[in-house]
Amino acid sequence: MEPRRRLSVRRSSVPAEDRMVTRYIPQILALGVALVIVKLYGPSFNREATTIEDIKEYYDYIIVGGGTSGAVLASRITEDEDKKVLLIEAGEDQAQNPDVNIPIMGEKVRGSELDWNYETIPQKYACKSHINRVALWHCGKGLGGTSNINYMQYHRGSRHDYDLWAAQGATGWSFKDVLPYFIKSEDNRNGDYVRTVFHGFGGRLTVQDTILSPVTQIMTLAFKELGIEKKDINGKSHFGYAHSQATIRNGIRWSTDKAFLKRAMFKDNLDVITGAFVTKILIENKKATGVSFRHNGKQRKVRAKKEVIVSAGTIGSAKLLLLSGIGPRKHLEALKIPVIADLPVGENLQDQVQTDAIEFFTRHHVSITAARSENFLSSWAYTLFGTGMKMSPRFREGTAFIKVRQQPPHIRYPLIALQVIANVATYSSEQLNIDSDTWGAMHDDLPSKEGFSIYPILLHPRSRGTVKLRSTNPEDPPLINPNYLADDADVKILVEAIQFVRSKLADTKVLKDWDFQLSDKILPDCSEHGNFTNQYWECFVRHITLSGASPVGTCKVGAIGDPTAVVDPLLRVRGIKGLRVIDASIIPKSVSGNTYATQVMLAERASDLIREKDTVKKIKDYFKHLISVKHEKFKDEDSENIDSKAAKEKKKGEKSKNK
Numbered sequence: 001m002e003p004r005r006r007l008s009v010r011r012s013s014v015p016a017e018d019r020m021v022t023r024y025i026p027q028i029l030a031l032g033v034a035l036v037i038v039k040l041y042g043p044s045f046n047r048e049a050t051t052i053e054d055i056k057e058y059y060d061y062i063i064v065g066g067g068t069s070g071a072v073l074a075s076r077i078t079e080d081e082d083k084k085v086l087l088i089e090a091g092e093d094q095a096q097n098p099d100v101n102i103p104i105m106g107e108k109v110r111g112s113e114l115d116w117n118y119e120t121i122p123q124k125y126a127c128k129s130h131i132n133r134v135a136l137w138h139c140g141k142g143l144g145g146t147s148n149i150n151y152m153q154y155h156r157g158s159r160h161d162y163d164l165w166a167a168q169g170a171t172g173w174s175f176k177d178v179l180p181y182f183i184k185s186e187d188n189r190n191g192d193y194v195r196t197v198f199h200g201f202g203g204r205l206t207v208q209d210t211i212l213s214p215v216t217q218i219m220t221l222a223f224k225e226l227g228i229e230k231k232d233i234n235g236k237s238h239f240g241y242a243h244s245q246a247t248i249r250n251g252i253r254w255s256t257d258k259a260f261l262k263r264a265m266f267k268d269n270l271d272v273i274t275g276a277f278v279t280k281i282l283i284e285n286k287k288a289t290g291v292s293f294r295h296n297g298k299q300r301k302v303r304a305k306k307e308v309i310v311s312a313g314t315i316g317s318a319k320l321l322l323l324s325g326i327g328p329r330k331h332l333e334a335l336k337i338p339v340i341a342d343l344p345v346g347e348n349l350q351d352q353v354q355t356d357a358i359e360f361f362t363r364h365h366v367s368i369t370a371a372r373s374e375n376f377l378s379s380w381a382y383t384l385f386g387t388g389m390k391m392s393p394r395f396r397e398g399t400a401f402i403k404v405r406q407q408p409p410h411i412r413y414p415l416i417a418l419q420v421i422a423n424v425a426t427y428s429s430e431q432l433n434i435d436s437d438t439w440g441a442m443h444d445d446l447p448s449k450e451g452f453s454i455y456p457i458l459l460h461p462r463s464r465g466t467v468k469l470r471s472t473n474p475e476d477p478p479l480i481n482p483n484y485l486a487d488d489a490d491v492k493i494l495v496e497a498i499q500f501v502r503s504k505l506a507d508t509k510v511l512k513d514w515d516f517q518l519s520d521k522i523l524p525d526c527s528e529h530g531n532f533t534n535q536y537w538e539c540f541v542r543h544i545t546l547s548g549a550s551p552v553g554t555c556k557v558g559a560i561g562d563p564t565a566v567v568d569p570l571l572r573v574r575g576i577k578g579l580r581v582i583d584a585s586i587i588p589k590s591v592s593g594n595t596y597a598t599q600v601m602l603a604e605r606a607s608d609l610i611r612e613k614d615t616v617k618k619i620k621d622y623f624k625h626l627i628s629v630k631h632e633k634f635k636d637e638d639s640e641n642i643d644s645k646a647a648k649e650k651k652k653g654e655k656s657k658n659k
């Protein structure tokens with residue numbers, strides 16, 4: 001009888017390389033699992049939080065808020081071993097949270113318990129399609145603060161933003177003063193950028209390119225057709241198209257608790273207490289002596305020998321100062337809070353504004369979709385190499401900073417940013433608090449799930465708002481009124497940006513070659529103004545008005561004696577000893593971009609001010625030298641372009657006069 005043929009393939013018939021792979025499958029899988037654990041939980045290994053019992057009676061410095069700025073400050077101040085610091089944070093340590101660590105998961109943390117979930121008061125001039133005319137404001141809670149929930153885009157402002165701060169009284173905050181501090185903390189992984197004088201490598205804050213879809217290249221060509229060149233907007237010029245660079249390290253969100261705080265937590269001179277909500281700054285004879293805070297339902301006090309530093313964010317810091325009797329006399333007296341210092345706390349609130357996305361659809365596969373980012377290949381690329389779609393900063397692929405027609409010639413920074421998102425229908429009506437019928441009319445039955453969106457962002461709103469107390473109860477959320485679109489000029493500039501995208505950008509050859517189509521849906525509440533007229537868009541932006549997520553200005557820095565300032569250029573609260581505010585609230589005027597990079601720079605420089613150290617003096621001297629010799633490497637292309645255009649126009653005018 002013929003022997004039965006074995007169905008299985010004989011070992012020797014399998015090529016040797018394949019045999020190796022099959023033999024090591026368990027090991028490969030084990031390695032993969034180990035890598036996942038190290039990647040997601042590694043940033044938190046060996047961290048020890050202080051327990052309430054460990055808290056001492058006195059510290060040299062008490063920092064309120066372990067967010068973006070507080071984490072940098074705690075890390076830098078404790079570099080001096082003789083300085084004892086307590087960092088108090090209302091939220092918890094989030095270093096082990098995969099939803100924080102994996103960049104694309106950001107939408108899971110926004111709106112969660114890691115978010116203060118603030119709301120504005122009903123808006124008079126805006127948010128007409130929002131439920132109760134209220135906009136939602138996200139704000140991070142926990143070590144790392146808003147750097148745990150933001151979109152990680154690494155945008156500094158234009159050099160002219162900082163020069164304007166200084167010109168208006170914030171001495172020491174001009175571009176040449178702050179550039180060394182941007183560089184000090186920067187760990188930029190783009191070699192081309194690092195070779196210029198504007199960037200740093202090897203610092204704590206890792207910044208890497210995140211170009212993950214064909215949208216980036218398509219948009220580079222589209223903007224180029226319109227004369228908007230691809231640029232490093234953190235370099236010589238702030239006008240151009242910037243490919244996305246994000247604060248991510250090996251695929252992990254690089255919030256300030258990972259970049260700065262983690263290593264400082266091993267130091268004996270730093271205590272960090274979480275779940276502790278500061279309710280009042282203790283002030284005696286016009287000197288801050290400590291804070292009162294709530295922890296596990298109990299009220300406690302801790303004292304500062306040298307300073308209390310408030311880093312609770314644009315909303316949190318204003319609220320805490322007001323609760324402590326520092327603020328506008330009228331507002332405090334109305335709430336029967338004894339006035340310790342009559343200062344304009346909570347005024348000058350500015351938030352960048354954006355409106356609904358302009359969506360471009362195509363039949364080609366160009367987007368970063370949830371399905372694509374979660375498939376097997378993406379998951380393994382991320383696990384093994386920290387790359388692939390999972391490290392997308394929530395689809396952000398680039399930003400164009402553009403000039404508008406209504407731009408006065410003396411303004412040398414961009415007024416509009418066009419943020420490119422490699423995805424369509426990115427948000428739901430609930431996420432934006434928009435009436436679901438209105439949202440449905442705009443976003444249901446999409447022509448395709450492939451495409452990209454552009455968010456026009458007004459970088460420098462002229463409207464100003466306020467933060468006020470709702471009551472004397474620290475648990476009550478404050479009254480936030482950004483006063484969106486109170487100034488008509490804000491509406492006009494946004495409308496010009498929308499028309500630019502829908503007419504000029506949509507008309508480029510490259511977008512036509514890729515068969516991109518604009519949505520033709522009309523917002524029902526604005527249909528009476530005709531299809532896509534300027535009046536229609538004016539109505540549109542007043543109906544769908546979204547936060548640009550960069551609120552600043554409620555504890556403004558200014559010259560000594562400036563009645564509109566809350567802190568002096570050394571960030572000390574005017575009229576109170578031993579009290580500083582260091583966070584986004586001190587920014588006197590919005591910057592031409594988001595605020596994370598600026599915030600880290602600010603905390604870096606403030607740490608040096610507190611330590612009375614000039615660690616970067618040498619670098620500063622080097623820059624002074626570059627500036628004094630008008631070094632080619634340092635030149636300001638934006639001013640050169642504007643000046644040469646103005647000179648040409650002047651010459652033309654003179655010629656025609658002579659004729």
Ligand SMILES: Cc1cc2nc3c(=O)[nH]c(=O)nc-3n(C[C@H](O)[C@H](O)[C@H](O)COP(=O)(O)OP(=O)(O)OC[C@H]3O[C@@H](n4cnc5c(N)ncnc54)[C@H](O)[C@@H]3O)c2cc1C
Nearest residue numbers: 065067068069090145146150151152153278316584594596
């Ligand atoms: C959704 C979103 C996306 C963003 N995307 C970007 C981006 O892509 N790029 C960019 O550059 N910027 C971005 N930003 C802005 C940027 O992240 C913030 O401006 C910056 O992180 C603010 O830093 P901060 O130190 O002022 O405040 P925070 O980081 O908010 O820190 C304040 C901390 O204080 C704590 N706190 C508050 N009150 C108390 C209290 N009473 N007691 C104890 N602790 C308290 C808070 O819990 C928090 O941890 C974004 C912001 C948001 C909301």
